[in-house]
Each structure stands twice: as C-alpha cells, then as structure tokens.
Amino acid sequence: MTDKKMLVSKIDNGTVIDKIGAGMSLTILRVLNIREDYSDTVAVAIMVSSESMGKKDIVKLTHRDLSEDELKAIWLIAPDAVVSVIDNYKVSEKFKIAGKITSNQFSGVLKCENPSCATNFNEPVKPRYTLMRRDPMLVRCLYCDRVMLEENIKEQL
C-alpha cells in the first residue's frame, strides 16, 4: 500500500481500476478513449509489485464513472481487475469486474475481422459480440456470425 501512495495520491472522486495484468493499462486507456487531450487527472502505475499477481498495473481516473460497456471492455483485457468507486475520498463501492458481468454480450473494443461484415462499412452501428469462451478467448460477431480466436483478438488489443 505504501508503494501505491508514493506513486499517486488519493483521488477525491472517480474510479480506481486495480489488478490489471502488467502492461495492459495503456490498452485500457485506449479502450476508455482517454488520450493526451483528456481534461481530468489520470494516474497510471505500471509494473507495480503485487502479492497475488507478481506485477500488475493500476489506473486511477478522477471524475470518471465506467459504463457497463466499458466494464465489459476492461474485463476482456483484464479479467481479474478490481474496481473501486471513490466518492469524497472514500471507497463507496469495490467489486471484481468478473462478478459484475451478467450477459456475455459486449460492444466496442473489437473490430470484426470479417472484411465483408456490414459493421466494417459506413454504417451507424457499433460492432457487437457474444463472448463464447473466456480462455482461450472465443468471440462471435452478432451481425455476421464470424468467430474470432484469441490470437486474432489479442492483435487488436
């Protein structure tokens, strides 16, 4: 705990994503659409020592909640992630993302790898998928039925 405190100070309001696999935090920022022009404070700790994981990443987002779609996206990238919601310097809610996922459908994050899938053309739809298997990951496009394997999904993350 002292390590973490040295790295980044407590946040007043927002979200902490802990237990992210080492090196995956930048992918999570990308999925959350947090870029260099983001207006709020974001703290990222990479390769933090962890008893359970060896090394892990942590992301702290001030004044930012996570939508259900975003939780699912994070879950794909960091299945063990633990989220704390911070309200006035206090943890108002803390949960494992995996426990929050009730449906196996998600959207965003991935692009369908089928070149003739309608979602890859100029349509106002967000690609949507069914997670058919977690490990190794198997995902199916809800529009065109194409199944994507973990090795190809990883290339996109």
Next chain:
Amino acid sequence: MQNFNHLVSIKDIDKEMIESILKRAKEIENNPKEFAHRMDGKILSTIFFEPSTRTRLSFESAMLRLGGKVLGFSDPKTSSVKKGESIADTIRMAHSYSDVIVMRHYLEGSGRVASEYSKVPVISGGTGIQEHPTQALLDLYTMKKEFGDLNGLTIGLLGDLRYGRTIPSLLYAFAKYENIKVYLYSPDQLRARMTVLSDIEGKLDYSVEEDLQQTIGELDVLYVTRVQKERFPDLSTYERVKGSFIITPDTLSDVKEKMIVMHPLPRVGEISYEVDEMSQARYFEQARNGVWTRMAILDLILEEN
C-alpha cells in the same frame, strides 16, 4: 410463439413459427383466391444491393398475388447505393414508402443492420454468404409437401456447403426438428463452415461424407447446390472435383423409390437435363413453391405488425 418482427435469420424464428409458415403456405396454395386481397393497400419495397432476378420476382409475384403493390430497385448502378449510401439510410428511406421490405445484400450482417433501422418488417432475400432464410423455408415447404412430415427424413446436402448462403439456413431449420438426419457432401475446400457446424452440434444428427454413392440409397432428399469455379484456388482442382458433384441418371440408379432431387436454381450443369424427366426431379416445383411460401411469410409478418 415468439414475435415475428423481421426475418433475417432462421435463428430468429422457432419451430412453431416455421410450421405456421408452412401451414399458411399450404392454405394459400390450396385456395389462393381467399388470400387475393390480404395485402390491399400495402406496399412491398424490394431492395436488392446485389442482383437476383429469381428471388426478387418471386417476392414481387407473392405480393401482387396477395393484392399488394411493389416498388423497389434492383440495379445498384442506377440508384444511390453504389455511391456509398449506407444500409441504414437506405432502409430509413424505404420504410417511409412501404409496409414491408425485402432486402438482399452482399455483406454479411447487413440483414441485422437493416432490421435495427427499419420501422417496418425486414425480410432477408440473402445476406452475403451468411444466410438465405426464405429459400430455406420454401425448401422445407417442398419437402413437407412431398413427405407430409419433416421428422424422420434423411437429407443429403451436396455441393458448395461453405459459401452457399442457403446451407446455414437449412441446417438451422433442420436442427429445430427432433429427428432429421443430414449427410453433407462437398469438395474439401467447400465444406460447411465451422461456425455453422458448431451451431448445430448436438442439435442435429449430421455427418460429413466423402462419397455420395455410399449413402445415396438412404436419402429421402438430395439437395444439390452450385459448385462455382471461382471458389477454387486453381482451375485444375476445380476440374478434378467437379465431376463428383454432377447428378446424372446414373447417379440416381440406386435410390429410394420416393426420393426427390432439389436445387435452388439457377443450375449451371450440376444436374444434367436428362434428370429433368425423371420422377425424382423436384426443382421446378420447388421454385413454384417459393411463391406460396413467400406469400405466407408476407401474410404472417404483416398480420403481426
């Protein structure tokens, strides 16, 4: 029974709905006059991003026989779709002009996109290599007419099972019945897609077969599809395998007495003309059945919406 809002995949409907469609098709065929005004004042839009005279005319004929009117375009070159207009926008135009839409598109997933943007029912006339649900339904109608019941049938699917868009629709439909057996015959390169097979795994008794002649004697239905040159990496592979997928009177020398041969048409040599005269040939009747089946689909989908 579930809602019948759109028909873009056979997976959208249950067995009960399939049976209702087949039953309605029979009622219409037996007594078309009774249905001649069912669509009075209604308009069908046919939107074909890919040409298909057969499917389009079959739907237009169905709508006209129900007393409805038809509008649409089938030549993308003369319409705005080739200029990059999206499916979503095209559909939002069409639904303000019509009560039901039939769409064919060369992209997979296009049917689902269309159904998400349409305020009126969307019926797929084929989406890429994905599915062709109304073709499958008219095929089921043809089989049911012939045998009375689909349960208990042994059905052989032959030809291009990988890119043929009706194949997944047929397999999904067969899987809804308790007791259909399916043999799959195709060149190695054109076997049914893994995704499709995994969908029916445990739900349908199927097996991949090397040689048609070994099992042809068990078949009630032989369903033949087109094997296209373009699907092969080189011409010599195509030339080598194509002979095994052509049906001649010889192929049919040792079949069940009441066995039938079906084909979605158009054919390009997969079934020799001599077979047309044989008692097994059912492909021309199958095409006729398309109109009754599509009338039934239009009638039921507009009854609910």
